[in-house]
Amino acid sequence: MARRPGRPRANAEQATGRGTAQDLLDAAAALFCTVGYTSTSTYAIAERAGVRQASMYHHFAGKHAILHELLLGTVRPSLRNAELLARIDAGVPARLWALAAADVELLCAPRDNLGALYFLPELSDERFAPFRALHLALRAGYADLVGQYPGVRGEDVGELSSLAIGLVESVILRRREEPDLRADDVAPRVADAVQRLLGATPAGLAAVRAEGLALRATLPDLGVARFPQNRAARPEN
Amino acid sequence: MARRPGRPRANAEQATGRGTAQDLLDAAAALFCTVGYTSTSTYAIAERAGVRQASMYHHFAGKHAILHELLLGTVRPSLRNAELLARIDAGVPARLWALAAADVELLCAPRDNLGALYFLPELSDERFAPFRALHLALRAGYADLVGQYPGVRGEDVGELSSLAIGLVESVILRRREEPDLRADDVAPRVADAVQRLLGATPAGLAAVRAEGLALRATLPDLGVARFPQNRAARPEN
Numbered sequence: 172m173a174r175r176p177g178r179p180r181a182n183a184e185q186a187t188g189r190g191t192a193q194d195l196l197d198a199a200a201a202l203f204c205t206v207g208y209t210s211t212s213t214y215a216i217a218e219r220a221g222v223r224q225a226s227m228y229h230h231f232a233g234k235h236a237i238l239h240e241l242l243l244g245t246v247r248p249s250l251r252n253a254e255l256l257a258r259i260d261a262g263v264p265a266r267l268w269a270l271a272a273a274d275v276e277l278l279c280a281p282r283d284n285l286g287a288l289y290f291l292p293e294l295s296d297e298r299f300a301p302f303r304a305l306h307l308a309l310r311a312g313y314a315d316l317v318g319q320y321p322g323v324r325g326e327d328v329g330e331l332s333s334l335a336i337g338l339v340e341s342v343i344l345r346r347r348e349e350p351d352l353r354a355d356d357v358a359p360r361v362a363d364a365v366q367r368l369l370g371a372t373p374a375g376l377a378a379v380r381a382e383g384l385a386l387r388a389t390l391p392d393l394g395v396a397r398f399p400q401n402r403a404a405r406p407e408n
Numbered sequence: 409m410a411r412r413p414g415r416p417r418a419n420a421e422q423a424t425g426r427g428t429a430q431d432l433l434d435a436a437a438a439l440f441c442t443v444g445y446t447s448t449s450t451y452a453i454a455e456r457a458g459v460r461q462a463s464m465y466h467h468f469a470g471k472h473a474i475l476h477e478l479l480l481g482t483v484r485p486s487l488r489n490a491e492l493l494a495r496i497d498a499g500v501p502a503r504l505w506a507l508a509a510a511d512v513e514l515l516c517a518p519r520d521n522l523g524a525l526y527f528l529p530e531l532s533d534e535r536f537a538p539f540r541a542l543h544l545a546l547r548a549g550y551a552d553l554v555g556q557y558p559g560v561r562g563e564d565v566g567e568l569s570s571l572a573i574g575l576v577e578s579v580i581l582r583r584r585e586e587p588d589l590r591a592d593d594v595a596p597r598v599a600d601a602v603q604r605l606l607g608a609t610p611a612g613l614a615a616v617r618a619e620g621l622a623l624r625a626t627l628p629d630l631g632v633a634r635f636p637q638n639r640a641a642r643p644e645n
Contacts, residue, residue, distance in 0.1 A: 360571075
């Protein structure tokens, strides 16, 4: 495969129509998930994005800032969904179904398996504290719904919400072993599994799923719009 | 913290009483999980283990071989458990309970969170194919029990066994956010969760748990023996 040289761009917005910052994020995501975070240089990111290194520093303070932005993108939309669903007049099980389904879609949607970056040892660095705080806030959003779920006892809320998030985020490892995993196929199955975990009966689950699907349709498609899966390769222009 | 120089060892078996190979594995585990795999040199591993680099190559072909051995250690004992449980005369739910509980213990037992290494991009390399094959064999072991589970339909076996393993391996991410997670506390809870996922009722689950705990006690403690948790720091001898 020929290497494309880094090249200055008179009009950055023309390259993919998505903007320089997004092109840098896409390039970094691909490199972090294949070559690895440590082995990826800022030069390699800029080159792959077709951006000069100097332009890159106009958008990001460094490689860590690009990683941080990628990580935030895997949580922010779900946190927003949790906030929206907390205000909606609907049953708790259906709201939890919609939250879990949309969260799985977000983790499955990007071409690169960004959730794998959660396991980098670098994330214990203070610079990634905002991401860790956002992830804990998402856990709290799950715990809020689990705590109101019919039949769940107060002392089990922490454990059950950890297990519910565990089911959702298990798609990160599945994407490694099942590369053909489809978001629209796996998301409702995982959302169903969360309900069974919390004690839903088969009869009750069918009704929750129908209501949850309807709620899911009212949520913004933040993740999938931002990270189109299997999009056409960027033209070599 | 003072750096300890790499030093030759006249009698390698005396250092920790666990042998040079195990000392190298321990040192590499600590470095891979804190500094990162890419950033860890074979020199750093040898130095931390108190072994000469030349001695290291007597035990391992290189850094990749040490990573591979660490990965195999996170799967082999569970695969052996699956084989033992397949031959035991006991109910399917209890056998699955014991398999899941022991598997969670194995993932929680090592001082370092070795499961986080599953997400390294390097694992797609051909040299790690034996580990990937062993992990698929463990999935097959779960699928075998899930397929015999009362009430599970044939077409759901693949999905439900993926979700069951997902619950078990979700402890890898939990160990990052809940550093005080205790194996003996979380293992039975996750094993219970797998049963609920497969449709166990609260009444049925209590009996399965009792039988599962008894079965668990008959399994070899391979993982925990190999990776003692919170063991005393190695003496500076």
